[in-house]
Amino acid sequence: MGGVSEERFRRLARSSPWLWQRVAFTASWRGPHAGEPVRAWIERPARMRVEDLQGRMLEEEPPPRPEPSSVGPSIAPLVGWSPLPPEMRQPLTPSVPSAPEPRFADDGLVAERFGDEYDHDVPMYVNYHWVAMLDPRELADGTVIESVREVTHHGRPAWEAVLRPTADYDPRCSCCPLLDCAVAAEEYLRPDEPRREGGYATRFEVRLDSVTGICVSTRELDGPRRGDGHDVRIEAAHDQAR
Template sequence: MPTPSPDSFAALARSSPWRWSTLRFTVRWPGDPWTNGAVRAWLRRPDSLRVESLDGALLRAERTPPPTVGILGLGGGTTRQARWASQAVRPPLRPDGLVAERPSDPLLTYDDPMHDSYHWVAMLDPAELADGVDRRDRSWAPALRTGTVTAVEHAGRAAWEAVVVPEDTYEPRCGCCPLLRTRAVDLLEFEGRPEALLEAYPDAFRVRLDVQTGVCVLTQEIGGLRPGKGHDLRIEAVDEPMDDALFTQRRRT
């Protein structure tokens, strides 16, 4: 079992693709008026997703093909189909079993099947909480200033909790739907649209990572316009068998 610390918190955040194969969970978004309510989901890596409302209404059941990547060379351009990172060779692990550095192969895709927005993808693979980018020279830099990391329980499961402050290097998977909303990201995402900026931004965020899976199971804004706004993901099962029929457009029996 890894020991909680700011360094291992970051390593856990980048390890999700190699720590689970299937996940059943519920998730809700407290304080967010733009979401459509709590849901239950079944996800089978690399490509299968089913989402229902909590009363069992089917919202999505599908398998997602890997993306196509364009490659430019001296002789022109070509396309290649990306490979799922979760199905590729696992990167070297630290002694505590966590990932020190993720492969940067452009033909690897880290995105799990998406529901509604990239916030969904980032919850399941929260690497944006580990590795940021110095925008002056595009070099790697830590994404967060992380306080004390504490072992806690979340929905009966072992988790790590920290209060974090995003650095200017924080680079979310998608600027319009980050795990942690910041003024620095909004200035880039909404350039020329000052009306899209908030009057006040959170001072910090409470974040929890599930220890077994690396999934981001909780975010809560501290300060700002809506203290407590974020998400609450509750894992019900990990690595349980999931049949192909689950990912077809019909109700479960």
């Protein structure tokens, strides 16, 4: 309903947990969160498999079990890759059944979230940057949106914005925020710890997949690490039924 706007971008940033059930993607990073690219399969609320691009398993949640208790739908048929092991095919049960539903706007996106901000976290891989990438609610508030537009990201529709974090920016984890800025650094650094030489970026280009709400790209536009950020290529996604 309607095109992209500043308010719709903010609502999309709040909406990820209600927009997808299963997703498969590859991800890569530039800068402080850099590491080898990975491929991941995730099924809400708590099922995940992460591999390197050669197919070596890096992490799996829940951990493999000797005998599967049941056989349910797997993530793999979503993308046509080889099936996940049986221990990943378990009934989907809510992780927080008492988590309150958000208030939705007329366009179906989330206008306001309630309850604990961590109610809808997916499993973490390496650090909380991963969690924030998949649920970028930290971008919805505490930022100034300089511009916003519709773009295509690896063949999928996305909304791109240039953001400036303000003093109210509140990342999921200040040591690994989506916007690696001075505000976040001041939250986790002790007064006697050194700050980054040359300072921090003040402007960031951010892209949200407009179907899933996942933050598929960040890029620092200024500062000593211009160009740093991350990139996600969504291979397939299954809508969350509401």
